[in-house]
Amino acid sequence: MSGVATLTRLGRSEAEDFLFHEAALLDEWRLDDWLALFAEGATYEVPPANADDGVRSAESLFYIADDYERLGYRVARLNDKGAHAEYPRSRCVRMISNVRILNQTAAGCEVSSVFITFRSKADVTDTYFGRHRHVLRPVGGALKIASKRTALDMSSLRPQGRVSIIV
Amino acid sequence: MLDKLDSGENANPWVREDIAGARFKVSRKAFVDEAILKLEREQVFDRCWLYIGHESELPQINDFVARSVGGRDLIFNRDRSGQVRAFYNTCPHRGAQVVREPRGNAMSFQCFYHGWAFNNNGAFATRFKDGNYPPDFNSDGCANLKPVTRLESYRGLYFVCFLDTVESLHDYLGNACEYIDLVADQSGAGMEIVAGEQAYSMRANWKLLVENSADGYHAATTHQTYFDYLMKATGGTADMSTMGGGDNRGNRGVDLGNGHAVVEGYAPWGRPVANWIPPWGEAGKVEVARIRADLESRLGFATADRIARKSRNLIIFPNLVINDVMALTVRTFYPVAPDFMHVNAWALAPKDESEQMRKWRLFNYLEFLGPGGFATPDDNEALELCQKGYRNLKEVGWNDISKGMLRAEPFGDDESQMRAFWREWGHRTREGALQGVGA
Numbered sequence: 001m002s003g004v005a006t007l008t009r010l011g012r013s014e015a016e017d018f019l020f021h022e023a024a025l026l027d028e029w030r031l032d033d034w035l036a037l038f039a040e041g042a043t044y045e046v047p048p049a050n051a052d053d054g055v056r057s058a059e060s061l062f063y064i065a066d067d068y069e070r071l072g073y074r075v076a077r078l079n080d081k082g083a084h085a086e087y088p089r090s091r092c093v094r095m096i097s098n099v100r101i102l103n104q105t106a107a108g109c110e111v112s113s114v115f116i117t118f119r120s121k122a123d124v125t126d127t128y129f130g131r132h133r134h135v136l137r138p139v140g141g142a143l144k145i146a147s148k149r150t151a152l153d154m155s156s157l158r159p160q161g162r163v164s165i166i167v
Numbered sequence: 168m169l170d171k172l173d174s175g176e177n178a179n180p181w182v183r184e185d186i187a188g189a190r191f192k193v194s195r196k197a198f199v200d201e202a203i204l205k206l207e208r209e210q211v212f213d214r215c216w217l218y219i220g221h222e223s224e225l226p227q228i229n230d231f232v233a234r235s236v237g238g239r240d241l242i243f244n245r246d247r248s249g250q251v252r253a254f255y256n257t258c259p260h261r262g263a264q265v266v267r268e269p270r271g272n273a274m275s276f277q278c279f280y281h282g283w284a285f286n287n288n289g290a291f292a293t294r295f296k297d298g299n300y301p302p303d304f305n306s307d308g309c310a311n312l313k314p315v316t317r318l319e320s321y322r323g324l325y326f327v328c329f330l331d332t333v334e335s336l337h338d339y340l341g342n343a344c345e346y347i348d349l350v351a352d353q354s355g356a357g358m359e360i361v362a363g364e365q366a367y368s369m370r371a372n373w374k375l376l377v378e379n380s381a382d383g384y385h386a387a388t389t390h391q392t393y394f395d396y397l398m399k400a401t402g403g404t405a406d407m408s409t410m411g412g413g414d415n416r417g418n419r420g421v422d423l424g425n426g427h428a429v430v431e432g433y434a435p436w437g438r439p440v441a442n443w444i445p446p447w448g449e450a451g452k453v454e455v456a457r458i459r460a461d462l463e464s465r466l467g468f469a470t471a472d473r474i475a476r477k478s479r480n481l482i483i484f485p486n487l488v489i490n491d492v493m494a495l496t497v498r499t500f501y502p503v504a505p506d507f508m509h510v511n512a513w514a515l516a517p518k519d520e521s522e523q524m525r526k527w528r529l530f531n532y533l534e535f536l537g538p539g540g541f542a543t544p545d546d547n548e549a550l551e552l553c554q555k556g557y558r559n560l561k562e563v564g565w566n567d568i569s570k571g572m573l574r575a576e577p578f579g580d581d582e583s584q585m586r587a588f589w590r591e592w593g594h595r596t597r598e599g600a601l602q603g604v605g606a
């Protein structure tokens with residue numbers, strides 16, 4: 001498959017470019033463009049803070065476990081003023097670091113990174129930190145997200161209280 | 168509850184009920200004042216039955232979980248003989264927390280500081296060298312883990328109380344038992360807490376979450392985007408007429424006494440037990456029909472129909488919420504400060520649920536509930552805005568909770584549920600209020 005051949009050439013700096021671009025789209029609240037980074041059928045998951053790495057959303061309670069369809073609804077909701085938790089919109093900066101290519105399979109290229117996300121709204125600033133695990137795959141010549149999982153390496157969601165942004 | 172109404176000179180100054188005038192007001196001081204929080208700790212949290220956990224969280228002998236309840240750190244465990252117990256998580260020696268993992272399985276607990284060890288029934292289990300302590304040192308149990316003052320359960324839900332003279336849990340729950348039964352009876356095999364905990368917080372007074380947890384009034388406005396989503400996700404089939412409010416198909420808010428309350432009625436979402444929605448497909452239809460038939464054979468048509476088609480938001484005074492909605496959540500919370508609370512939430516489900524239905528249940532849970540849901544973050548925002556609004560309390564000092572007072576049977580989008588809570592709260596804090604706390 002030519003896709004696999006493309007993937008084996010995905011180096012760290014390309015992965016970084018992709019993740020930095022994704023972070024910028026989110027910082028700028030360009031959510032439709034962000035959604036367009038996902039391949040059809042992709043999943044987006046945020047397990048609860050303090051969860052073990054292997055937990056599965058089909059049998060364990062998460063914060064977020066979106067299939068592709070619901071991810072679209074999540075974005076539509078966040079684009080609506082009626083998403084009160086993010087209206088007026090919070091200001092955010094997402095720092096991405098320690099990018100590593102973990103492995104390349106037919107399913108895609110698995111990329112891990114660590115992040116710190118600052119979210120500021122109405123004089124309160126919250127910090128989120130943890131690890132992203134992306135599976136990236138070329139679709140029609142462009143690199144797309146086949147799955148994204150954001151593990152919060154915090155012992156609880158206190159005092160942040162919510163994951164109303166895409167962390 | 169009229170018998171709890173303290174009137175005239177003796178009325179709690181923070182809760183004003185004018186029955187003739189159909190007005191119910193709560194002082195915003197109750198949400199911001201440090202002295203009132205201290206009073207609540209003494210008169211409410213030190214004296215009421217508080218939820219600690221579900222029996223299913225301790226399936227095996229020697230299982231334990233660490234829990235914060237009512238400002239205490241507790242160990243909730245099943246000992247080596249199978250008995251469920253609760254201990255204060257503090258070493259009798261010089262105080263260190265003994266259990267440091269959130270959960271696990273252990274025959275015994277050991278405090279790492281100086282090494283005192285305890286059987287998981289609390290008994291001190293270290294042999295001191297001769298001469299260090301008198302031979303009868305532990306004859307009064309002073310070296311054992313101290314059991315929580317009271318521990319009782321109802322239908323698998325365990326509660327603790329720090330007051331030894333408190334009434335039985337069953338009496339305390341009173342009329343709320345009927346609604347706990349409607350949850351516990353959803354499976355003949357019993358119910359279980361699903362793995363995974365949502366431990367989060369809100370920058371708001373804890374009583375705002377009590378009010379919000381059974382508030383039928385706010386749903387259509389606060390959660391408009393959720394209902395937009397639901398409409399699309401169900402291919403336009405969600406029955407939005409259930410959201411009309413008022414006297415809609417008998418939706419009701421009920422004062423259950425003792426500060427407990429419930430709102431019960433029809434809603435447009437899917438229910439794993441047991442209300443089918445199109446995304447679950449034909450296989451889901453068969454499964455929901457099977458669950459429904461099982462309910463009917465065990466409980467009869469009327470109860471089965473009530474469980475399957477109606478949703479319920481139940482408040483157990485002071486800080487337990489069981490929301491039996493598009494999924495089933497058990498949620499408890501505790502004030503860390505007047506304007507900050509810790510929240511813990513879990514999913515409850517039938518033990519014998521199929522893999523597929525469990526998946527749909529958790530998918531449903533996350534569509535609305537919790538810190539990443541399509542609704543809870545907006546509740547959080549609303550509560551935090553209320554808390555901010557109370558900065559103006561010197562000039563704008565009272566909340567209005569009068570909606571539906573004129574009705575003999577208040578509707579689900581009236582405010583009788585909150586009034587039930589506030590009457591009990593007012594009753595329990597009245598003496599302190601009259602003695603000038605928070606004045």
Ligand code: FES
Pocket residue numbers: 258259260261262263278279280281282283
């Ligand atoms: S404090 Fe626990 S052994 Fe000393």
Ligand SMILES: [Fe+2]
Pocket residue numbers: 379385386389390542543546
């Ligand atoms: Fe709500």
